[in-house]
Amino acid sequence: MTLTRLPALLLVGCFLCNAQTAVPADPTLDTSGLPAYLRAIPQPAPEPWRKITEQQRFELFASLSLSPGAGLSALSGAALSQALNSPKEWTQGSKAYGKRVASSYGSSAVAYSITYATSAIFKEDNRYFRSKKDSFGERFGHVIISPYVAHSNSGATHFSASSFLGSAGGSAIPLLWSPRSWQGMSNVAVNYYLWYAGLAGTNLIREFLPDMIRSQRLKHDRKSLPPVPPKK
Numbered sequence: 001m002t003l004t005r006l007p008a009l010l011l012v013g014c015f016l017c018n019a020q021t022a023v024p025a026d027p028t029l030d031t032s033g034l035p036a037y038l039r040a041i042p043q044p045a046p047e048p049w050r051k052i053t054e055q056q057r058f059e060l061f062a063s064l065s066l067s068p069g070a071g072l073s074a075l076s077g078a079a080l081s082q083a084l085n086s087p088k089e090w091t092q093g094s095k096a097y098g099k100r101v102a103s104s105y106g107s108s109a110v111a112y113s114i115t116y117a118t119s120a121i122f123k124e125d126n127r128y129f130r131s132k133k134d135s136f137g138e139r140f141g142h143v144i145i146s147p148y149v150a151h152s153n154s155g156a157t158h159f160s161a162s163s164f165l166g167s168a169g170g171s172a173i174p175l176l177w178s179p180r181s182w183q184g185m186s187n188v189a190v191n192y193y194l195w196y197a198g199l200a201g202t203n204l205i206r207e208f209l210p211d212m213i214r215s216q217r218l219k220h221d222r223k224s225l226p227p228v229p230p231k232k
Contacts, residue, residue, distance in 0.1 A: 028210040038213060040068050044206035045127035049155055052125040060127055061116040064202070065109050073198060074105035089179035103174065111170020111195050119162035125151035126163055128203045130210070139207055146203045147196055170195050
């Protein structure tokens with residue numbers, strides 16, 4: 001497989017994997033009959049909280065690593081790097097873009113693979129559960145700390161060691177395949193910020209997805225109503 005074909009293959013593969021992922025049985029997350037884009041958006045964990053199963057643990061990993069969002073994130077990140085000609089050693093062209101896609105996707109895959117493995121060892125549940133608050137500020141604050149919050153087997157929340165290890169590995173390990181201009185602690189920090197922004201951004205969408213579904217459902221239901229006959 002050549003690097004010039006990697007972007008297309010990555011996106012197709014992510015969509016195929018996403019099609020095989022089970023949809024949680026939560027009526028507030030039901031997207032049947034609604035626009036297709038809502039079905040591709042990452043979903044929060046269904047309420048109420050229940051102890052995570054190993055199948056659900058893998059589904060969480062797949063939603064972050066093998067979903068359309070993961071593919072689009074790698075493609076868009078690589079496009080930005082291509083526009084900035086960063087790293088400069090990879091120059092330009094379709095092969096260079098393939099390298100950037102592989103690097104972007106590889107960084108995320110490393111982070112989420114480490115988190116997946118260590119969460120099984122530490123018995124941590126890193127699924128995102130929506131805030132029970134009403135105000136935007138409180139819900140946004142819930143999102144901001146979410147990358148480092150996990151549930152134990154008893155349901156109590158605590159600092160997520162597995163997420164921390166994943167973020168550290170996903171920030172440092174990519175230096176192994178990065179060229180000289182992408183070495184050093186400053187690039188570790190950049191990789192970390194990208195990991196955090198990606199996960200917190202995904203959780204932000206998860207937090208407000210039910211609101212989006214409810215709004216679209218109301219529009220859908222209004223269109224389904226029979227027309228009101230004119231008054232005589």
